[in-house]
Amino acid sequence: MALLQISEPGQAPDPHQRRIAVGIDLGTTHSLVAAVRHGVAECLPDAQGRVLLPSVVRYLEGQRRQVGFDARAHQAEDAAHTIASAKRFMGRRLADLKVAAQLPYEFVDQPGMVAVRTRQGLKTAVEVSAEILATLRQRAEDSFDDELFGAVITVPAYFDDAQRQATKDAAQLAGLEVLRLINEPTAAAVAYGLDHSSEGLYAVYDLGGGTFDVSLLRLTKGVFEVVATGGDAALGGDDFDHLLASWTLQQADRQAVSPQDKGALQMAARRTREALTDHAVATLQCPLDGGDLRIDVSREQLETLTRPLLERTLAALRKVLRDARVQRSDVLGVVMVGGATRMPAVRRAVGEFFGDGGHVRVLTDVNPDEVVALGAAIQANALAGNAKDGQLLLLDVIPLSLGIETMGGLVERIVERNTTIPVAKAQEFTTYQDGQTAMAIHVVQGERELVADCRSLARFELRGIPPMAAGVARIRVSFQVDADGLLSVSALETGSGVQASVVVKPSYGLGDDQVAQMLRDGFAHAQDDMQLRALREAKVDADRLLLATQSALDADGDLLSDDERRSIAALVQQLRELAGGQDHDAINAAVEALAKGTEEFAAARMNRGIRHALAGRSIEDV
Amino acid sequence: MNIDDDDFTLFGLAEGFALDGAQLDQRWRELQTEVHPDRFAAQGEAAQRIAMQWSMRVNQAYQRLKDPLKRAVYLCERRGAPVDAERNTAMPREFLMQQMAWREALDEAGDGAAVQELADQVVQQEKVLLGRLQELIDLRNDMAAAAAQVRALMFVARFRQDIEQRLDTLEQ
Numbered sequence: 001m002a003l004l005q006i007s008e009p010g011q012a013p014d015p016h017q018r019r020i021a022v023g024i025d026l027g028t029t030h031s032l033v034a035a036v037r038h039g040v041a042e043c044l045p046d047a048q049g050r051v052l053l054p055s056v057v058r059y060l061e062g063q064r065r066q067v068g069f070d071a072r073a074h075q076a077e078d079a080a081h082t083i084a085s086a087k088r089f090m091g092r093r094l095a096d097l098k099v100a101a102q103l104p105y106e107f108v109d110q111p112g113m114v115a116v117r118t119r120q121g122l123k124t125a126v127e128v129s130a131e132i133l134a135t136l137r138q139r140a141e142d143s144f145d146d147e148l149f150g151a152v153i154t155v156p157a158y159f160d161d162a163q164r165q166a167t168k169d170a171a172q173l174a175g176l177e178v179l180r181l182i183n184e185p186t187a188a189a190v191a192y193g194l195d196h197s198s199e200g201l202y203a204v205y206d207l208g209g210g211t212f213d214v215s216l217l218r219l220t221k222g223v224f225e226v227v228a229t230g231g232d233a234a235l236g237g238d239d240f241d242h243l244l245a246s247w248t249l250q251q252a253d254r255q256a257v258s259p260q261d262k263g264a265l266q267m268a269a270r271r272t273r274e275a276l277t278d279h280a281v282a283t284l285q286c287p288l289d290g291g292d293l294r295i296d297v298s299r300e301q302l303e304t305l306t307r308p309l310l311e312r313t314l315a316a317l318r319k320v321l322r323d324a325r326v327q328r329s330d331v332l333g334v335v336m337v338g339g340a341t342r343m344p345a346v347r348r349a350v351g352e353f354f355g356d357g358g359h360v361r362v363l364t365d366v367n368p369d370e371v372v373a374l375g376a377a378i379q380a381n382a383l384a385g386n387a388k389d390g391q392l393l394l395l396d397v398i399p400l401s402l403g404i405e406t407m408g409g410l411v412e413r414i415v416e417r418n419t420t421i422p423v424a425k426a427q428e429f430t431t432y433q434d435g436q437t438a439m440a441i442h443v444v445q446g447e448r449e450l451v452a453d454c455r456s457l458a459r460f461e462l463r464g465i466p467p468m469a470a471g472v473a474r475i476r477v478s479f480q481v482d483a484d485g486l487l488s489v490s491a492l493e494t495g496s497g498v499q500a501s502v503v504v505k506p507s508y509g510l511g512d513d514q515v516a517q518m519l520r521d522g523f524a525h526a527q528d529d530m531q532l533r534a535l536r537e538a539k540v541d542a543d544r545l546l547l548a549t550q551s552a553l554d555a556d557g558d559l560l561s562d563d564e565r566r567s568i569a570a571l572v573q574q575l576r577e578l579a580g581g582q583d584h585d586a587i588n589a590a591v592e593a594l595a596k597g598t599e600e601f602a603a604a605r606m607n608r609g610i611r612h613a614l615a616g617r618s619i620e621d622v
Numbered sequence: 623m624n625i626d627d628d629d630f631t632l633f634g635l636a637e638g639f640a641l642d643g644a645q646l647d648q649r650w651r652e653l654q655t656e657v658h659p660d661r662f663a664a665q666g667e668a669a670q671r672i673a674m675q676w677s678m679r680v681n682q683a684y685q686r687l688k689d690p691l692k693r694a695v696y697l698c699e700r701r702g703a704p705v706d707a708e709r710n711t712a713m714p715r716e717f718l719m720q721q722m723a724w725r726e727a728l729d730e731a732g733d734g735a736a737v738q739e740l741a742d743q744v745v746q747q748e749k750v751l752l753g754r755l756q757e758l759i760d761l762r763n764d765m766a767a768a769a770a771q772v773r774a775l776m777f778v779a780r781f782r783q784d785i786e787q788r789l790d791t792l793e794q
Binding site: 019149179180220221223225319322382383384385393394395419420421422423424425480482483544545547548549551552595596598599602603605606607609610612 | 624651653654655656657658659660661662663664665666667668669672673674676677678681682684685786789790
């Protein structure tokens with residue numbers, strides 16, 4: 001009998017088997033991490049067997065933190081320093097937060113993003129989210145007893161550029177390699193689409209804790225094409241709770257002033273709303289400063305109270321159908337996502353909207369709390385190159401139009417909403433005055449005509465334009481939105497070649513230096529030694545590139561001349577040797593050298609891929 | 623096959639105004655299946671960058687071919703009769719009169735039903751104009767006339783968008 005082989009700890013025998021990629025649903029109320037194991041996507045539980053992690057972080061004395069259930073357990077008593085629903089503050093200014101007054105926090109407005117004052121100083125949503133992500137990363141690494149190759153993180157489809165960038169920064173802070181940001185409704189469709197192998201037009205109705213998203217997708221042979229998306233970035237289950245909380249105070253003629261009272265009432269309202277899903281009547285019970293609040297609420301009362309919120313979701317649904325130029329009857333099914341879709345009134349309203357008893361199926365069979373994380377895990381697995389069929393492809397869109405400010409505070413749209421990403425678009429502008437040598441470029445996002453009504457994303461200047469008469473200069477402004485939905489903008493005066501560019505990044509006080517500083521301070525990985533971490537990351541990068549290069553050589557090595565093959569082999573050899581050592585700078589340099597040395601090879605492979613695609617067509621056509 | 627090929631060659635379609643929309647959609651999905659950055663997520667930054675350029679190029683061509691007006695602008699440009707809408711604003715008097723009548727009708731439309739009726743009219747008119755455009759390009763190859771027709775259609779498309787915006791507002 002052959003002896004069983006056992007590999008060294010942390011080293012799987014087959015390098016292709018150890019790309020552990022996870023999907024993370026960074027939710028307003030709960031967050032989850034999922035992965036594909038043995039071909040099936042499943043949510044990873046914590047040591048107590050719980051898959052949901054409450055998105056709550058408590059900042060204690062002495063730099064200590066609690067995350068998840070422990071934090072939530074103290075939410076009522078220590079409300080001011082226990083941050084919940086931080087996702088609602090992502091990439092937001094204080095003025096954007098309509099519910100700020102109802103929340104138990106001391107908000108401090110900062111350029112770019114609002115922060116909360118805690119015992120441990122000012123904390124933005126990016127830092128709070130990084131704590132949650134780091135906890136989930138730890139959970140995944142414990143589950144697999146190995147390092148992660150990368151993660152797919154989900155964001156609401158309606159998130160604008162600032163919110164997406166903030167999410168990506170949080171991941172970086174948590175030490176996660178982001179394979180892709182994908183939209184929550186798209187992820188949910190993936191989780192369903194693969195189970196049902198469906199084709200046709202589907203809607204996703206995603207009512208989360210703090211956001212509402214609706215997307216229309218066309219499914220064709222493993223391609224998930226988002227046709228249109230919409231929603232409301234400031235509407236979610238939390239708003240149902242706020243309405244219920246205010247109403248009970250009014251009924252009982254009481255007030256909740258202190259942070260503790262506000263926090264306790266909000267939690268009591270959520271418990272009551274959730275209880276009303278299965279019961280016709282529930283009692284809202286809450287300890288307040290002036291004695292306990294106790295009031296019976298019927299499901300009917302809740303539904304009447306929150307009907308306007310439900311109507312807002314239906315209006316968004318109508319708008320998306322119009323954007324996509326399709327009829328309600330074209331939709332084959334509706335995927336319900338988010339814990340708030342458990343409310344009977346929500347399911348009923350959506351069913352009625354599409355014509356009850358008709359052909360539209362309201363899909364609720366995957367747990368609405370888990371479906372997004374499961375879809376993200378399936379996509380992460382495919383991106384890591386683990387999926388066997390490899391036929392899954394997501395084609396997503398930008399949710400909001402992008403443009404720049406022109407004379408008179410008007411917006412000139414450059415990329416329209418619902419355009420498939422990645423996308424590059426350019427438009428020419430000219431100078432306003434004779435002899436104008438600079439141009440201020442203000443990038444905005446939104447659907448309104450006036451700059452003041454849109455979200456300001458970035459400002460930069462193009463300087464050194466040669467003096468010309470007004471209207472003669474030709475300034476080409478180019479927008480590029482990558483596959484994560486993130487924008488970069490550049491401007492070029494075509495006559496003189498003067499140019500300027502900016503990666504659109506909100507300035508909420510977290511520059512790259514500060515991120516590095518936080519990592520040094522041991523934020524989110526207190527035990528880690530910085531040097532060791534840098535070395536480990538360099539080795540992971542090296543490993544990743546070596547694997548990629550090897551599989552490229554295996555597949556398309558015949559594209560290379562002997563010289564080219566030798567030169568790549570030398571770079572591979574050099575990187576291999578260095579990767580075994582301890583010098584992370586040297587490893588990084590060798591990684592860069594190999595990446596550069598294989599660039600032309602990569603281009604040649606792409607060309608072959610395209611030719612291959614076209615060849616497939618001509619055979620069918622002939 | 624080259625990233626600089628024209629849109630029709632890139633999609634393997636015969637150059638012309640008439641186009642099989644279903645075939646275009648299918649070709650787009652096939653091409654993206656080959657070039658999308660997600661296909662190369664595990665293959666390093668160089669591959670990502672090149673994939674993104676290809677994917678953007680494919681999307682650009684798809685957007686341009688899918689929309690009849692953009693497709694016509696592209697064909698006019700390729701065949702030496704650029705539409706140049708900013709500099710050529712002269713329109714036949716009859717056309718302008720109809721535009722003004724429509725604008726007035728939109729201003730006076732009191733409810734959703736009236737706006738919808740106007741929208742239907744405009745869509746109908748757009749169809750007629752697009753039919754004529756196809757004849758000018760595919761049958762007569764009269765690109766100067768086609769460019770003028772495109773400019774007229776731009777007015778109509780703009781007006782249709784205004785109507786849709788009004789419908790959005792009425793619904794909220």
